[in-house]
Amino acid sequence: MSSHSPSPRAVLDGIPAYVPKPPQPPATGTSHRLFLNENPYPPLPSALAAISRAAARTNLYPGIFPDQLADAVARKLEVPLSHVLTGPGSVGIYQQIGQAMLSPGDEVVYAWPSFEAFPIVVRMAGAVPVEVPLTGETHDLEAMAAAIRPRTAMVLLCEPNNPTGTAVGAAELKRFLDRVPGHVLVVLDEAYFEFYRAPDAPDGVELHRDRPNLVVLRTFSKAYGLAGLRVGYGVAHPEIAEALRKCAVPCGVSRIAEQAALAALNAEDELLEQVGRITAERERLREALGAQGRRVPPSATNFLWLPLGKDSSTVAAALEQRGLLVRDFPGTGLRITVGSPEANDLLIATLGGLTPAR
Structure with a gap:
């Protein structure tokens, strides 16, 4: 019997993980998943x-x-x-x-x-x-x-x-x-x-x-x-x-x-009403972060981008401590899904307490 085991294709060695480092929720308390661009509301009835x-x-x-x-x-x-x-x-x-x-x-x-x-x-x-x-x-x-x-x-x-x-x-x-x-x-x-x-x-x-x-x-x-x-x-x-x-x-x-x-x-009216709520929250969130002195590019999605550069991982870790799980692109920025109003309020308050604002 050969001592060699089957080997995966060599090309896989250079392929990155889809989400390299999923954020970790705090040990206690509520956490908000703001890293996968999920809809914060349940499916339509x-x-x-x-x-x-x-x-x-x-x-x-x-x-x-x-x-x-x-x-x-x-x-x-x-x-x-x-x-x-x-x-x-x-x-x-x-x-x-x-x-x-x-x-x-x-x-x-x-x-x-x-x-x-x-x-x-x-x-x-x-x-x-x-x-x-x-x-x-x-x-x-x-x-x-x-x-x-x-x-x-x-x-x-x-x-x-x-x-x-x-x-x-x-x-x-x-x-x-x-x-x-x-x-x-x-x-x-x-x-x-x-x-x-x-x-x-x-x-x-x-x-x-x-x-x-x-x-x-x-x-x-x-x-x-x-x-x-x-x-x-x-x-x-x-x-x-x-x-x-x-x-x-x-x-x-x-x-x-x-x-x-x-x-x-077949429920387009309900869908558009829900999309309207999410986009309204997106703009409320962007306006609040802008008022903190942060630069937040206009978004045509259900998430916002914070171009934080080298500070991105530090800010992501601070948000994790408050149960706000965001997607960190180290050295570049944070992608933050528009969550429920409760999650968005917590995000605004937490980022407001961090310095320096960007």
Whole structure:
């Protein structure tokens, strides 16, 4: 018998953990999860009722694909059914994209810091990350366009950006998309689409209609409050959508997730009311932190970015002591989810007691 044990792929050695250091709650007292951009409110009542009904059938496999949900999304977005793809959250679809569309040695351009799944998906496929620094807290689309080279196979783009919450707007995004060669796939992540209500907010679904190289991803995890059920969707032209479906995990979206998402899609008035509450809290929180002398960029999401530089880890640790668990990007800043009014009040008070203000 050989003394050697199986070895994982060497490429895994260079792949970062998705959340390198999850914050730790205090030993006693209430803690607030403000580090994963979760919705602070429970699922909509109609979604909860659908979850309860679907739970009674968990002895049965769900469909290989969530066909009811795909059909509902197609009708809501007014796109052909052949353009719709689904997955266990948008992260699941990213894995499908990496498997279907990337080969070893391909280059992938994306802004940084941006969505933490980007380097994981790219390196897992054996592709080469090409990270383009943000300008301030915003995508530098000029630099990203200049970074596209002969070996570039894909561009990954968050609009609005995670973790900074900033957006480039429809006009700049369209100009950028028009500069990307047709053979380069662009993945546009609109995970925070429902929170981005500005007049110049782009609609990726509309943009994809005459751009065969554009894939648009959205999720039920944020505005819809179904993060724990893991369900997301995307739109792409049929050739790409079919390739991504081939790489999907069979039965990867549970029946409970599908039925909850269907119910949530049909409760748009309730959804918009809840989104309105969250965005109002976001602006209240930003105004209060600004009054403390802190610089907080405008956000088009359900979180705020505090560019604290070298002080970020110190401030994150102080917040942890008060049960405020935020996402620390060491040496750069903090991403803070908009929580309940109680959590937001505690955050304002705690940051107000810390110096120096930024």
